[in-house]
Amino acid sequence: MHIIESGNVAAATGVMLSRAQVIAAYPITPQTPLTEKLSEFVESGQLGAQYIPVESEHSAMAVCIAASTAGTRAFTATSANGLLYMNEQLHWAVGARLPIVMCVANRGIGAPWTVWNDHQDSMAQRDVGWIQLYANDHQQIIDTVIKAFRLAQTVSIPVMVCYDGYLLSHTYMPFDRPEQSEVDRFLPAFAPKHFLDPQNPGNFNTVTLPDVRQGVDGVMEPGYIEIRHNLHQDLRAALESYEEIDRDFVKHFGRGGTPFVEEYRCDDARFVAVAIGSLSYQLRDVIDIMREDGIAIGVMGVQMYRPFPDQAIARALSGKECVVVLEKALSYGNQGPLYGDIKSALYRLADRPVLHNYILGLGGREIKTQQLLDALSESCSEPKAIEDTPRWIGLKLQE
Amino acid sequence: MAKKDYCKMISRSKPGPGDGGNTGSWRVMRPIINLDKCIPVKTGKIACFNCWLYCPDCVVTKTIPPTIDLSFCKGCGICAEECPADAIEMVDEASQTEKEK
Amino acid sequence: MRKDIIEIRWHGRGGQGAITAAKIVANGAFVSGYKGVVMAPTFGTERRGAPVFTSLKISREKIYDLSPIATPDMVVVLDHTLLDEVDVVAGLKENGLVILNAPPPASAYNFGGARVAVSDVTTHGVTAGLPPGIVNSGIIGAFAKASGLVDIDTLIRAIEEEFTGKKPELNARAARIAYENTSVGEK
Numbered sequence: 001m002h003i004i005e006s007g008n009v010a011a012a013t014g015v016m017l018s019r020a021q022v023i024a025a026y027p028i029t030p031q032t033p034l035t036e037k038l039s040e041f042v043e044s045g046q047l048g049a050q051y052i053p054v055e056s057e058h059s060a061m062a063v064c065i066a067a068s069t070a071g072t073r074a075f076t077a078t079s080a081n082g083l084l085y086m087n088e089q090l091h092w093a094v095g096a097r098l099p100i101v102m103c104v105a106n107r108g109i110g111a112p113w114t115v116w117n118d119h120q121d122s123m124a125q126r127d128v129g130w131i132q133l134y135a136n137d138h139q140q141i142i143d144t145v146i147k148a149f150r151l152a153q154t155v156s157i158p159v160m161v162c163y164d165g166y167l168l169s170h171t172y173m174p175f176d177r178p179e180q181s182e183v184d185r186f187l188p189a190f191a192p193k194h195f196l197d198p199q200n201p202g203n204f205n206t207v208t209l210p211d212v213r214q215g216v217d218g219v220m221e222p223g224y225i226e227i228r229h230n231l232h233q234d235l236r237a238a239l240e241s242y243e244e245i246d247r248d249f250v251k252h253f254g255r256g257g258t259p260f261v262e263e264y265r266c267d268d269a270r271f272v273a274v275a276i277g278s279l280s281y282q283l284r285d286v287i288d289i290m291r292e293d294g295i296a297i298g299v300m301g302v303q304m305y306r307p308f309p310d311q312a313i314a315r316a317l318s319g320k321e322c323v324v325v326l327e328k329a330l331s332y333g334n335q336g337p338l339y340g341d342i343k344s345a346l347y348r349l350a351d352r353p354v355l356h357n358y359i360l361g362l363g364g365r366e367i368k369t370q371q372l373l374d375a376l377s378e379s380c381s382e383p384k385a386i387e388d389t390p391r392w393i394g395l396k397l398q399e
Numbered sequence: 400m401a402k403k404d405y406c407k408m409i410s411r412s413k414p415g416p417g418d419g420g421n422t423g424s425w426r427v428m429r430p431i432i433n434l435d436k437c438i439p440v441k442t443g444k445i446a447c448f449n450c451w452l453y454c455p456d457c458v459v460t461k462t463i464p465p466t467i468d469l470s471f472c473k474g475c476g477i478c479a480e481e482c483p484a485d486a487i488e489m490v491d492e493a494s495q496t497e498k499e500k
Numbered sequence: 501m502r503k504d505i506i507e508i509r510w511h512g513r514g515g516q517g518a519i520t521a522a523k524i525v526a527n528g529a530f531v532s533g534y535k536g537v538v539m540a541p542t543f544g545t546e547r548r549g550a551p552v553f554t555s556l557k558i559s560r561e562k563i564y565d566l567s568p569i570a571t572p573d574m575v576v577v578l579d580h581t582l583l584d585e586v587d588v589v590a591g592l593k594e595n596g597l598v599i600l601n602a603p604p605p606a607s608a609y610n611f612g613g614a615r616v617a618v619s620d621v622t623t624h625g626v627t628a629g630l631p632p633g634i635v636n637s638g639i640i641g642a643f644a645k646a647s648g649l650v651d652i653d654t655l656i657r658a659i660e661e662e663f664t665g666k667k668p669e670l671n672a673r674a675a676r677i678a679y680e681n682t683s684v685g686e687k
Contacts, residue, residue, distance in 0.1 A: 004527050004537060030543075112410030116543060166543040167566050172523055173538050174530050281564040285502055364543065369501055369565055424585050425513075425549035474549075 001177050007168035010138040010175055011077070011103045011161070012037035014145030016047040017183040020101075021072040021190070024052040024063035028082040029115045030165035031105040035077060057082040061089035061100075068098040069204060071195035073149065075100070079165055080107035080114075080121045087125070090158075094129035094231065096205050099152035099159075099190070102130075103145065106277070106328075107165040108363045116364020117165040119276060123329035123337045129231055131159040131238060132306040134276045136262065139175040140303075141168065143255060146178070150187050150245050155238045157231070164277045166364065178253055186252045235307045242304060258301075260309035261316055265291065266298030270321040271380050272353075273299045276338065279326060279367065286372045295380055302338065310345035317346060320353040322383035324376060326393070328361040335390055354383050360393035367394065416471060422456070426474035428489040430467055436486035439463045450478035450487060505536070506649065507569040508556040511588045512578035515548035517636030520662060521578070522556045524640055528650040528658040529558045536563040551586050558649070576643055577601060578621075578635050589614060599646045599682075601635055606685030617646030619682040621674070628674035630667065637663065637671035641678030652679050 005013075012034050015023070023042070025035045041047035050067075054060045057078050064074040078086065083104055093100050104122050108114040122132060133148060135141040141163050148159040163169060194204070208224045215221045222230070239260070246259035264284050266272055273283050280301030290297050300316060302309075317323050323346075325339040334340070339357040346352040356379045361367050371393050412418055430450075438446040440463055451459040458468040459478060467478075479487035508525070512518030519541045526537045536559035542552040555569040571591040580602040582588060589598060589611045596614045601621040609616050621638035628638070637659055644652040652675070659675055660668040 002530070004523065004530055004539075115545070167540075170543060171538055171540040171566055172526060173563075174535075278566055282566065284564045289501075366567060368567060368570075421585060422550075424551075424581075425547060427549045473547075 001179075002174050003177050004172050004174045005138070006033060006170055006172050007135075007138050007141050007163055008032075008034035008105065008170070009037050010141040011145055011163070011169075012041065013177055014142040015075050015101075015103075016041045017142075017178060017180055018075075018101075018146050018149040018187055019073065019184075019189075020047070020049050020075040020149075022050050022052065022064065022067035022074045023076065024054050024060045024067070024074070025076045026054055026057045026060050026078070026082060028057070028079050030107060030117075030169045031077045031079045031082070031103070034103060034105065034169070038075075057085040058089055061086040061093060061102075064100045064102075065089060065093050065096065065098060068093075068100050068192075069096070069196050071190075071192040071197075073099075073153075073190040075102065077103040077105070079105045080109050083121045083125060084109065087128075090125060090128050090130060092205070093158045095227065097156040097194075097231070099149075099156055099192075101145065101148045101152050102158065102160045104160050104162045105165040105169040106162055112363075114363040115165075117167050118328035118362045118364065119162075120329045120362070122160060122162045123331075125160075126306055126337060129157070129235065130306065131155075131157055131235070131242075131304075133159060133161050133304055134302065135161065135163040135168065136278055136281050136301050136303075137175070138168065138173050139255065142175060142177065143249065143253070144303075146183055146187060147242075147245055147249055147256075151238065151242050153190055153192075154245065155234055155241050156193055157235060157238060162277070164279075167278045176255075182252055186249065239304070239307050239309055258303055260302075260304045260312040262301040262303055263316060264299050264301075266300055266316065269296050269298035271295070271297040271324065271376075271383065272317060272320050272322075273297065273324045273326060273376055274302065274317075274338065274342065275299065275326045276302050276305065276328075279328065279361070282367065282369065283326070283372060285369055286376060289373060290376065290380070295377075297376065297380060305338070305341075308341050308345070310341070313342060313345045314349060317342070317353055318349050319351055322354045322356065322379060324356045324358065324379045326358045326360060326372070326375075328359075330359050330362075330390065339390070354385075356383075356385075356387070357390040358393050359390045365394045416468075421470065422473050423468075423470040426469075426472060426492045428474040428476060429469070429492045429495050430472065430474070430476070430478050430487050431490055431495075432465060432467070433486045433488065434464050436484045437464055437482075438484050438486070439465070447483055449481040449483060453477050453481040502559070502565075504561060505557050505559045505563060505565075506574070507572045508558070508574045508576060508647075509569045509572040509588075510554040510556065510576045510578065511582055511586060512552055512554075512636075513548075513582065514546050514550045514552050516578050517634075518552060518554045518578055521576075521636040521639055521643075522554045524637075524655065524658045524662050525643060525650060526556060526558075527662070528655040531658075532650050532654055534558045534560060536561050538563045538566055540566060540568060551582055553586075572596065574599065574647055576639060578639050597646060599639070599642055601639055601642070604683045606683050609685075615685060617642065617682055617684040619645075619678045621678050624677040624681060625674045628677055629670045630674055634671075634674070638674040638678040641675035641680075642682045644675075645679045645682035646684050652676070 042051040067074040108118040283299040327336040451461040603620040606616045619642035
């Protein structure tokens with residue numbers, strides 16, 4: 001059933017359809033309407049969950065950790081400084097292998113204070129170990145939330161579903177709201193692998209020694225490094241798990257098929273623009289204009305960022321002349337985070353493309369189609385100019 | 400506002416009228432001071448000046464009588480709320496403007 | 501840039517319901533076959549009474565560009581007191597249309613030669629039985645008459661759906677009255 005609603009409502013609806021059981025969240029622009037909608041769903045009885053208002057994002061994740069450890073399907077949502085506030089708990093949740101799902105309405109980070117969109121918040125968390133999925137429009141938001149719950153419980157790793165604050169969270173567009181019965185067939189009830197159980201008493205995530213040790217039952221227990229090694233291995237294996245889950249989603253709902261990257265006019269392209277989120281869709285208009293002028297260019301949107309689908313990206317970009325990575329984040333003092341990841345994914349290729357990096361849209365600086373067109377035209381006209389310093393789009397007040 | 404020397408390192412703004420724009424136009428309710436009830440006016444002395452003290456936009460003058468700068472008063476009503484003499488009434492802005500026309 | 505997108509910019513004050521009005525038109529357009537519909541409010545701090553604008557883009561095809569409208573085809577103004585504060589016709593395309601909540605005649609308003617349609621939506625709302633100041637349902641009627649983009653019956657249905665539980669019949673009536681009392685000026 002098609003409805004016209006905001007991205008936040010799309011996310012909330014996805015959470016409701018996924019039958020989340022415990023929701024603990026703290027409001028923060030631009031996520032707030034998502035939490036408000038969820039509390040409406042709980043109040044009206046449409047969602048049979050426990051909604052726990054907390055006094056901070058740090059507590060929101062703490063409550064989710066507790067709820068998940070007790071064996072329930074837990075959800076929270078946040079943005080920007082809220083995500084950073086719970087940073088310590090993010091590390092905990094992933095080390096504890098809890099299948100929590102969180103929506104992040106991407107927003108820039110202070111100082112200076114901003115409420116507008118960029119990707120610095122989730123990018124700053126890319127090393128934590130959470131799975132990171134990015135949605136390009138409202139349909140992808142609701143679909144990815146549902147897939148995220150299944151992925152999280154399949155691999156026992158928490159998943160964050162990210163979408164552009166304001167640009168997606170607050171804009172309205174049509175999307176299909178899946179039927180509850182179909183979602184129930186796609187997403188089985190949560191059967192936790194390890195949970196607090198009085199019948200089987202145990203301690204979770206206590207002080208763990210550097211070395212392995214023998215437990216009271218004679219079983220060898222892993223040390224810290226084994227736990228973390230296993231997390232990394234399971235994250236890499238999650239690439240295949242997500243591909244399977246996405247294939248199954250296509251079977252149930254007729255949509256999807258782009259778990260790692262979503263390509264537009266890339267097959268015969270000499271140049272490829274790469275971006276994350278709604279920007280990758282805005283770039284399609286630019287691609288069409290340049291194609292009309294005879295430039296063989298396409299755009300690729302990265303949908304799964306962690307684990308990084310390096311092989312899929314290497315396959316997609318191998319043989320291209322120039323790849324232009326446009327991003328709304330920066331690893332300060334170095335280069336764009338996505339740019340660095342793509343560069344290393346292409347390292348072993350014999351015929352690797354020239355790479356360009358653009359930083360844009362920080363703090364919600366408006367991104368005009370004309371600016372994208374100018375930047376891509378410039379890159380395509382001088383592709384061999386090898387440079388590692390990011391270029392910037394949309395700066396003002398520069399002498 | 401001319402911004403010839405913007406600070407490159409940090410984000411900052413300096414105090415001054417109108418940094419937020421023509422906020423007086425946002426007003427839906429306008430504060431009207433009843434001079435018969437206003438304590439500084441009645442006593443002729445420096446008295447409470449709660450309106451001046453509590454105004455979040457500093458549009459009330461600490462004078463006898465207090466005056467309100469309507470170019471920036473947003474009509475929040477805090478002055479009316481804090482006045483110990485109930486001397487300030489919040490009236491509908493649209494009707495006031497009609498009356499003045 | 502894409503020529504198939506119809507860009508409508510809505511100007512109002514925070515709390516007047518410009519977003520709801522644009523959303524209703526978006527719904528009406530979608531059921532009328534416009535697959536591509538994107539409605540984007542002003543992003544940022546919100547305050548009752550402050551000028552806001554909403555961008556509504558409509559196309560037969562899916563729309564990928566979510567950036568705010570720079571060159572609108574139509575401008576809808578819910579509050580004529582905004583005219584002193586905001587350049588509502590900034591970027592208006594040649595042959596653009598201004599739909600204004602104000603008493604007729606349309607000729608009383610000059611927007612540099614743009615076509616103007618006026619309707620005293622504020623009064624029509626009261627006539628319909630709504631409390632004074634509700635203009636976001638009536639303005640849809642004016643929009644329907646002046647633009648001819650979506651037919652009034654579809655929009656009335658969308659209004660009734662949106663205002664379920666909030667006097668839907670009165671809001672629908674306000675739109676109907678405004679529709680029948682919209683004067684479209686000559687160029």
